[in-house]
Amino acid sequence: MKNTQAYILQHKNRFLEELLDMLRIPSISADPAYKGDVARTAEFVAEKLRSAGADLVEVFPTAGHPIVYGEKLIDPAKPTVLVYGHYDVQPADPLDLWTSGPFEPVIKKTELHPDGAIYARGSCDDKGQVYMHIKAFEAMLAAAELPCNVKFMIEGEEEVGSVNLGSFLKEHRARLDCDVILISDTSIIDNQTPSITVGLRGLSYVEVEVTAANRDLHSGVYGGAVANPINILSKMIASMQDENNHITIPGFYDNVLVVNSAERKAMNEAPFNEKHYMDDLGIASVHGEAGYTTLERTSIRPTLDVNGIWGGYIGEGAKTVLPSKAFAKISMRLVPNQDPDQITDLFSRHFKAIAPPSVRVEVRAHHGGLPVVTPTDTPEYQAAAKAMEQAFGKAPIPQRGGGSIPIVALFESILGVKSVLMGFGLDSDNIHSPNEHYGLFNFYKGIETIPYFYQYYAELK
């Protein structure tokens, strides 16, 4: 990969400029107002795949946002790597907390990123990490060192649950035939401590609506005699976690796989400084399920978090209203072997069961995803580990992540193929938050590592 690495060094400034162009397009998949921008981003990705040298590049429409496909098949005898990623991004609000525009990328130096980091929504999750793959591919082709067949499938609905990807996989099953799926949408422990994600939590995401009276009321005239949907919703949410922060939904833990004490011990030996963690977040205390450490709470244990709540008067000043309705968005991160559909159903039944007769409640399911654990004794894991060791000068640590990439379970069930989660972000990169950023070190380290993965994978497979 000598010529490939030389090519990368020579073109690194252009690679960055191109990524900044992609980051300028606000491809927010959750908000219909950005539909056109999402489509523009798909075209951008297609164009960059074409100019990198991919064949059969096509933007496939779906019932939602499009999926971009491209491939380079060099030899049927060689293994085929399918690169998966997403070009859509999370909503950027609250906008007033960004120190620069979420879609006006700028490079800023930080303590953790002394070489500079790219500040923009999607810089790390996942445009920046997708773009590493396109540029590594371009470099291997230009240097005539591509050792595998490559397929790209870059979608635009990851942040809204990949709702149309399943049917795309089924429809294009033959075209997507491959030996492994390579994904960079996760993080490493720190820039001196590479790691590979070997587990992901699943997700059940619901929206609830509590209705009391048929209209907003005067809190003096009716207050005390008519249910307040906010007070009721608060009570319902509060009751779903006990004093040990165990979730009280009946059956919730039934299928949780117990992690043995040896594995828990190994997990807690990963580099982690709780004081630094708390200082970084500005908190005086961590907060979670009794009997588990922070590293366990964010990987092997399920959660129930309210992601948004609203109801009544939320403007300036005081309004003495007894509101008609209150709403919340609630998500549960799941662990093996919890099933998202079953958990959504358990939640829904429980929420309806605990509602007092003075209100009516509705539960609407958003997207879900299965939890996954990936093995480390596979050629793809070994190839990723060797590639990282070569690029970082240090062997990576296998680590379970707390987030969810529902597509990983889908790939396994529909395509029958395992994924390798070789991401390059940092947990402190503020993905899904204001001031998302991605280190220049991480962007370039990713481009450097990826060709080694292809090299070792071709050797080990």
Place this chain on the structure above:
Amino acid sequence: MKNTQAYILQHKNRFLEELLDMLRIPSISADPAYKGDVARTAEFVAEKLRSAGADLVEVFPTAGHPIVYGEKLIDPAKPTVLVYGHYDVQPADPLDLWTSGPFEPVIKKTELHPDGAIYARGSCDDKGQVYMHIKAFEAMLAAAELPCNVKFMIEGEEEVGSVNLGSFLKEHRARLDCDVILISDTSIIDNQTPSITVGLRGLSYVEVEVTAANRDLHSGVYGGAVANPINILSKMIASMQDENNHITIPGFYDNVLVVNSAERKAMNEAPFNEKHYMDDLGIASVHGEAGYTTLERTSIRPTLDVNGIWGGYIGEGAKTVLPSKAFAKISMRLVPNQDPDQITDLFSRHFKAIAPPSVRVEVRAHHGGLPVVTPTDTPEYQAAAKAMEQAFGKAPIPQRGGGSIPIVALFESILGVKSVLMGFGLDSDNIHSPNEHYGLFNFYKGIETIPYFYQYYAELK
């Protein structure tokens, strides 16, 4: 009052048209964006007082919104009535629930208002009721039948706690000298059952802020290990009412005056049909403090209602954010002898005491007001009762109201004068809600009743 009543009949259409003009000005005192409209409304009131024949009409600026004053002193030997009211209105949102524009008044017929009702924000609370007084005054003057001295004090901050009225009262104590204060900002039981309000609840209104991490976080990466401020706020709100809907703030009930069983019995004999009440509100069950009836819960018992709550992602779709902050507006209706400042203090100390170490909390006090009970053995109550009996053909029922007019207690402490609460609205008029309205019957019945009050008050005093 024969000529006065004839004048009213002759000019009733013009009276209505003028009121509609006032309702077209969006005088929302809570929202700084409407400051100019609030000022325009004050000028409108001043102009109408002048053209009705008032002397020394003046718009007094305050640190907030202005106070309009005007007077007609006919004879120092006669009693002086001070008319108090407010020209400011509540915010109109949620706008999408209005069937016509909140500031585009229209007349619509309803089951309870077969003659039609004026639909507009402020039509009942309190522009419509203030305007009855200005027109009754005009009629008595035009008919040369005014039997008392009259002073008007119409303020623009009632909906935000009358924050500057106290200092105005102190500064203009001599000018405001009077025998009684007459207020129409309450309701009657129904159009066939007149009533006079003899009690009002007090108010403590606070805004709370709960902060966990210093920024919004990814709910997968951090969820389970870092406090979620919405979950925490829900738990804190939930814990403030027990399973009997008693409020758990230590000391909250210490000064609540126990109402004796005879008074409770009389209170529950007022016309009230709980089935109609529930049908009107579209609820399957009332909801309140154990051991009390609906009529008691809304009059002699204090409350704790969340008037607004917000935090996290509240846009369309799903965002897996672990938010940094959550907020709520919380108000407590108070009864004799609870003190709003003391209750605000108890709330604030309790809220801080129950916050877990994983969050920081802030409590900000909005406005408050003292609860009041007014006696029925006074000339002003008797005058109001006789006036209503003459206009409605039926003696009014004395009734405690659930709302708050903090100014009533202020009048008594600063001016040393009692108020009479002779309002003409209906509880179903949707004040503070979308589709606020005020019956034409009620508007005209008010104009008809007020001159009789002056007549009987001059006789009885």
